[in-house]
Every structure is written in C-alpha cells, then in structure tokens.
Amino acid sequence: xxxxxxxxxxxxxxxxxAVPLLGAFLTxxxxxxxxxxxxxxxxxxxxxxxxxxxxxxxxxxxxxIRTYVFGGSSPLxxxxxxxxxxxxxxxxxxxxxxxxxxxxxxxxxYSWSFMKENTGLDKYYTLILLMIAGMxxxxxxxxxxxxxxxxxxxxxxxxxxxxFRTNQGSAVDAGFxxxxxxxxxxxxxxxxxxxxxxxxxxxxxxxIANSISYGFLDKIALVLxxxxxxxxxxxxxxxxxLPDAYGRAPSSVTLILIGTTQASLYGVLRVIFSIYGKHLTxxxxxxxxxxxxxxxxxxxxxxxxxxxxxxxxVLMALKQxxxxxxxxxxxxxxxxYMLLAFGAAITSISTDPLTGxxxxxxxxxxxLKGGIFHIINDALDVGLLFLVAGAIYYATKHSxxxxxxxxxxxxxxxxxFFIIGLLAVAGIPPMNGYVSKLLIYQSTxxxxxxxxxxxxxxxxxxxxxxxxxxxxxxxxxxxxxxxDVKEVPKSMILGMGIIACIIIFFGxxxxxxxxxIIDPVARAIFDYSAYIGGxx
Amino acid sequence: MxxxxxxxxxxxxxxSGFWNPLVWIFTIAIVLLLMYILRGFGNKxxxxxxxQTKSFLSGNExxxxxxMHVKASNVYWGFLETFRWLYKRxxxxxxxxxxDYVLWFVVIMGILFLIIGVI
Numbered sequence: 001x002x003x004x005x006x007x008x009x010x011x012x013x014x015x016x017x018a019v020p021l022l023g024a025f026l027t028x029x030x031x032x033x034x035x036x037x038x039x040x041x042x043x044x045x046x047x048x049x050x051x052x053x054x055x056x057x058x059x060x061x062x063x064x065i066r067t068y069v070f071g072g073s074s075p076l077x078x079x080x081x082x083x084x085x086x087x088x089x090x091x092x093x094x095x096x097x098x099x100x101x102x103x104x105x106x107x108x109x110y111s112w113s114f115m116k117e118n119t120g121l122d123k124y125y126t127l128i129l130l131m132i133a134g135m136x137x138x139x140x141x142x143x144x145x146x147x148x149x150x151x152x153x154x155x156x157x158x159x160x161x162x163x164f165r166t167n168q169g170s171a172v173d174a175g176f177x178x179x180x181x182x183x184x185x186x187x188x189x190x191x192x193x194x195x196x197x198x199x200x201x202x203x204x205x206x207x208i209a210n211s212i213s214y215g216f217l218d219k220i221a222l223v224l225x226x227x228x229x230x231x232x233x234x235x236x237x238x239x240x241x242l243p244d245a246y247g248r249a250p251s252s253v254t255l256i257l258i259g260t261t262q263a264s265l266y267g268v269l270r271v272i273f274s275i276y277g278k279h280l281t282x283x284x285x286x287x288x289x290x291x292x293x294x295x296x297x298x299x300x301x302x303x304x305x306x307x308x309x310x311x312x313x314v315l316m317a318l319k320q321x322x323x324x325x326x327x328x329x330x331x332x333x334x335x336x337y338m339l340l341a342f343g344a345a346i347t348s349i350s351t352d353p354l355t356g357x358x359x360x361x362x363x364x365x366x367x368l369k370g371g372i373f374h375i376i377n378d379a380l381d382v383g384l385l386f387l388v389a390g391a392i393y394y395a396t397k398h399s400x401x402x403x404x405x406x407x408x409x410x411x412x413x414x415x416x417f418f419i420i421g422l423l424a425v426a427g428i429p430p431m432n433g434y435v436s437k438l439l440i441y442q443s444t445x446x447x448x449x450x451x452x453x454x455x456x457x458x459x460x461x462x463x464x465x466x467x468x469x470x471x472x473x474x475x476x477x478x479x480x481x482x483x484d485v486k487e488v489p490k491s492m493i494l495g496m497g498i499i500a501c502i503i504i505f506f507g508x509x510x511x512x513x514x515x516x517i518i519d520p521v522a523r524a525i526f527d528y529s530a531y532i533g534g535x536x
Numbered sequence: 537m538x539x540x541x542x543x544x545x546x547x548x549x550x551x552s553g554f555w556n557p558l559v560w561i562f563t564i565a566i567v568l569l570l571m572y573i574l575r576g577f578g579n580k581x582x583x584x585x586x587x588q589t590k591s592f593l594s595g596n597e598x599x600x601x602x603x604m605h606v607k608a609s610n611v612y613w614g615f616l617e618t619f620r621w622l623y624k625r626x627x628x629x630x631x632x633x634x635x636d637y638v639l640w641f642v643v644i645m646g647i648l649f650l651i652i653g654v655i
Contacts, residue, residue, distance in 0.1 A: 177634045219653045227645040237640045285655050321608045401608030430557040442550045472608035508557050511546040
C-alpha cells in the first residue's frame with residue numbers, strides 16, 4: 001500500500017494534470033452509456049485529482065520544493081542546457097493547487113443538479129475537466145512555454161463554457177469577448193517568453209531567474225508579462241471582460257473561472273518574485289538623494305492599480321441591479337485587495353546593509369501573508385456568492401434584483417449561505433475575510449495610512465453592496481409569483497455547504513491556516529534562490 | 537496534535553494589533569444572552585395577526601405586497617444621484633465594446649513601457 005502511495009506521490013505533479021485531461025476525453029464516451037454515470041465519473045475524477053493534490057501538498061509543506069522532470073531524471077542536458085519540461089512545486093504552487101481543488105470539487109458537485117435542465121452536458125463536463133487540467137497545469141509548471149500552453153487550454157475551455165448557454169445571445173457575446181481578450185493577452189505573454197528565450201536559451205523559469213540580467217529586453221519582457229497576466233487577472237482598467245464573463249457563464253463555471261483568474265495572478269507573483277526576484281533591490285533611478293529600487297517602482301505600480309481596482313470594482317458593484325454582474329464587480333474589487341497587499345509587500349523589500357541579502361520589513365511580511373490569505377478567502381467567499389446567485393437563478397429563472405424579493409421564506413439554506421458569503425466578503429468578524437483584510441489594513445497603514453483608509457471605506461461599501469442584494473432578493477414579503485419556489489436540490493446545497501464550512505473554519509481558526517499554510521507560502525514566494533535551487 | 541491545538545487557541549498578532557475569534561464569539565454570546573434577558577422584560581401583550589402588527593402608512597391603505605417591496609434600483613438612490621458625475625465617467629469607460637477593452641490594454645502596456653522600460 002505504501003509503495004503505491006509513494007509511486008502516486010512521486011508522479012503526482014504529472015498525474016494532477018493527466019487525470020482530469022484523460023477524464024475529459026473519456027467523458028463523452030461514458031456519457032454514451034448513462035448520464036448519471038458520466039456525472040459520477042466527473043466527480044470521481046475531480047476527487048482523485050484532489051487526493052493527488054493532497055498528497056503533493058503535504059509532501060511539499062513537510063519536505064520542501066518538488067521537481068518533476070518529463071522524459072528524464074534531470075532538467076539539464078550535458079549539465080547546462082535546460083531543455084526538458086519540468087513541473088516545479090514550491091509552497092506557492094501547492095497553495096494555489098489547494099484553492100483549485102476546492103473550487104473544482106464544489107463546482108462539479110454543484111453542476112449535477114444546476115445543469116441538469118441543459119443539453120450538451122457531455123461537452124460541458126469535458127470542457128470543465130479540460131479547464132481544471134489547464135488550471136492545474138498553469139499552477140504547477142516550472143516552464144514558461146508550458147505555462148503559455150496551459151493558459152491557452154484554460155482560455156479555450158473557459159470561452160466555450162462561458163458561451164455554453166448558446167440560446168442566450170449575451171452569453172455568446174461574453175464568450176467572444178473573453179477569447180479575444182485572452183488571445184491578445186496570451187500572445188503578448190508568448191512574445192515575452194520569446195524575448196527571454198532568445199536571450200537566455202532557456203524556457204525553464206528557474207534557469208531564466210538564475211541568468212536574468214535586467215537589461216532593456218528583460219524590461220520589455222517584464223512589461224509584456226505583467227500587462228498580459230494582469231489583464232487575465234482582471235485588474236482595472238483591463239477588467240472589463242470579467243463582469244461579462246463571470247456574469248454570463250453558468251454559476252458552476254464561474255466558480256472555476258475564479259480559479260483560472262487567480263492562476264493568472266499567481267503568474268504575476270511568480271514573474272515578479274521568482275523570475276525577476278534577483279533584481280528587485282536593484283536601484284533603477286536616483287531621485288534627489290534617494291535611490292528608487294525596482295521593488296519600490298513595481299510596488300508603487302501595483303498599489304496604483306490596486307486602488308483603481310478596489311474603487312472602480314466596488315463603486316460599479318453598488319450600481320448594478322443584476323445579481324451576477326454585481327458579484328463580478330465585487331470580485332474585481334477583491335482582486336484589488338490582494339494586489340494592494342502584494343504592492344505593499346514589494347515596496348518593503350530592501351537590502352540588508354550588513355549582509356547584503358534581500359530582506360522584507362515586518363509590515364511587508366504581514367502584507368504578504370494578508371495577500372496570500374486573501375487569495376484563498378476571495379476564491380471561497382466570491383465563489384459561494386456566485387453559487388448562491390446560481391441557486392436563485394435555478395429556483396426563480398431571474399437574476400435581475402428588481403424582479404426578486406422575499407426568497408428567504410422559501411430558500412432557507414440558500415439564505416444562510418448568502419449571509420455567510422456576505423459577511424465573509426465584506427470582512428465582518430468572525431469570517432475568514434476579516435482576518436486577511438485585518439492583516440492587509442494594518443500592514444498597508446504602515447506604508448501609507450491613506451491606503452488603509454481607502455481599503456476600509458471600500459470594504460464598508462462592499463457590505464452595502466451585498467446588503468442591497470439581501471434586501472432586494474431575500475427580504476420583504478413573499479411575492480405572489482414566487483409562492484411555488486422551492487429550495488434548490490441537495491447537490492447544489494452540498495456544493496455551497498462545502499465552501500461555507502471552509503469559510504467558517506478559516507474564520508474561527510485563522511492561526512491554524514496562517515501557521516501551517518500561509519507562512520510556508522510567504523517564505524516560498526520571497527525566497528527566489530530556493531526556487532532556483534530546486535532545479536539548478 | 538499539541539501544535540494544532542496551540543494554533544487554534546493562539547491569538548493572532550498583526551504587528552500593531554491582535555485578533556482572537558474565540559474570544560470574540562464568547563463576547564458576542566454574552567451580549568446575545570443579555571439581549572435575551574432584556575427582551576424578557578418587554579410587553580407580553582403583543583398579539584400576532586391583529587391591528588398591532590399592521591403597517592401604519594399615515595392612515596393610507598396598504599399597497600399590494602409586490603408593490604410594497606423596495607426594488608434594487610431604488611436602493612442607494614441618493615448615493616448614486618450624488619455621484620452621478622462619477623458614474624457617468626465610469627459608464628463611458630464600460631462600453632461593452634471589445635475593441636475598447638483592447639485599447640485599454642494597449643494604453644496600460646504603453647504606460648508600463650514608459651515607467652519600467654524608460655526608467
């Protein structure tokens with residue numbers, strides 16, 4: 001038994017991508033036998049993948065970085081040329097894989113009842129599994145070109161899933177916009193990869209990180225990578241595809257789309273902290289007597305984008321009357337919080353005058369932990385709200401808040417899940433969102449108090465946004481047109497319940513998560529030399 | 537196991553503050569208990585389904601239930617009206633046209649080129 005587990009553990013980085021990929025291609029065949037069997041098959045595939053993620057994550061958190069080389073034992077040929085594709089899994093990759101697996105499980109279980117009235121479900125489950133495979137590939141790979149390939153797989157599957165309800169013109173329109181934006185972003189990322197490859201004769205992230213010199217071409221590659229990935233991550237003002245896509249896709253798809261968006265955010269972190277990590281303390285400009293370092297410059301850029309993202313995301317959410325579009329804009333705002341934390345962390349990176357090593361100030365460390373914790377909290381909180389929106393659509397066939405009302409009387413479980421999501425996303429104690437936002441507020445206050453004030457005010461507005469939903473959709477008298485509305489089926493309640501339980505658990509025991517998961521991830525992000533050392 | 541229990545009970549310190557959800561829950565539980573006790577002192581003559589529970593709208597007749605519910609578009613009307621100048625700009629930005637989305641991407645890339653590439 002332990003031999004089998006060891007073999008599974010050894011091959012787990014490859015299997016985490018291979019299992020859903022194989023599952024995707026088998027799904028239409030199984031669908032020919034029986035629809036229920038196909039649904040069970042999709043759930044089993046996701047559960048097997050999540051078990052493999054669990055094996056890999058526990059190994060990475062206890063034994064450090066894992067590398068998995070395809071087609072050989074070492075990524076290097078003749079001890080110098082890094083030609084082989086490899087997956088390199090450190091704390092950050094492992095953390096993102098946890099998020100992806102939670103979203104995948106909840107999304108596929110939720111789909112069972114949520115999608116049952118739709119046709120073409122063989123294609124739906126195939127695309128969902130392809131999207132999950134692509135998402136895991138983006139997260140686990142240590143190869144730049146491979147990252148691009150998985151980005152494309154995810155984009156194509158996502159586009160088809162966003163436009164899945166082809167009878168709704170707006171869904172097709174959102175799918176079209178998504179593929180245009182994704183393709184353009186991906187092309188610029190490919191261009192950046194080409195620039196790096198032409199200079200360093202390598203596609204491996206660790207090898208490039210080790211050789212990078214931060215010349216003019218590297219600066220161009222950095223700009224292309226950051227802007228391409230930022231657009232995929234939905235950062236303002238490149239966010240406009242996101243409300244369309246999140247708002248029009250089926251809710252189960254939106255949940256997994258959150259994971260793909262965060263995989264792009266992971267890409268931004270990997271590029272800044274690992275690939276360009278060596279040069280972060282490099283002085284790039286002298287202003288008066290002060291040397292402006294690359295970390296300060298990137299930090300200021302990220303903080304500026306973060307403020308725009310939070311403000312525009314939250315203010316636009318307040319105006320919306322469509323439930324899903326409102327959550328989508330709120331999700332944009334939430335991305336801003338993560339970016340704000342990472343920006344604050346990057347600005348606090350400096351060189352130790354005694355040892356010459358790169359150090360992170362205490363408030364930077366807190367900001368980094370807050371940002372990382374907020375990634376998983378955002379995925380759970382916003383994900384739960386999207387599932388609630390899906391449940392309401394399923395029960396009433398309406399997503400316009402103007403047409404809804406009094407649903408708390410008929411949909412008690414959904415109402416409870418909504419309240420949990422509302423409190424969590426607005427950062428109200430004792431939910432998980434409060435802990436990560438507290439870390440973000442207190443650390444950004446030390447960078448500049450105004451940042452913290454804007455973040456808190458926008459969080460209050462976010463509460464106002466979801467109080468509006470609560471009032472419009474759930475409170476008020478039972479409307480005659482909804483007198484026959486019933487609670488949603490059990491599989492949908494289970495999907496929402498899984499996420500709600502994790503939200504409460506994270507909120508009640510934040511130290512358990514911070515000590516055992518967030519701390520190692522923060523160390524892994526900052527320690528670029530360990531990432532390089534994992535390969536070379 | 538001891539480490540896990542330690543993590544569960546530990547107070548989170550943020551450098552300039554702290555947070556312990558278990559203490560918070562304990563405090564809230566006491567507050568709720570006090571509220572319940574205070575509620576017990578209330579008037580017990582309340583009868584459901586009588587004139588006591590009917591909405592008083594300055595002597596006017598009650599509207600139908602569907603008409604009584606304040607619609608989402610009316611919530612925060614004052615806020616949206618005050619910031620109409622700002623929302624007008626936001627609406628101009630969110631055209632829904634994919635070529636505008638690409639334009640924003642190009643503009644941001646250009647700005648980043650100037651900041652990172654030139655500096």
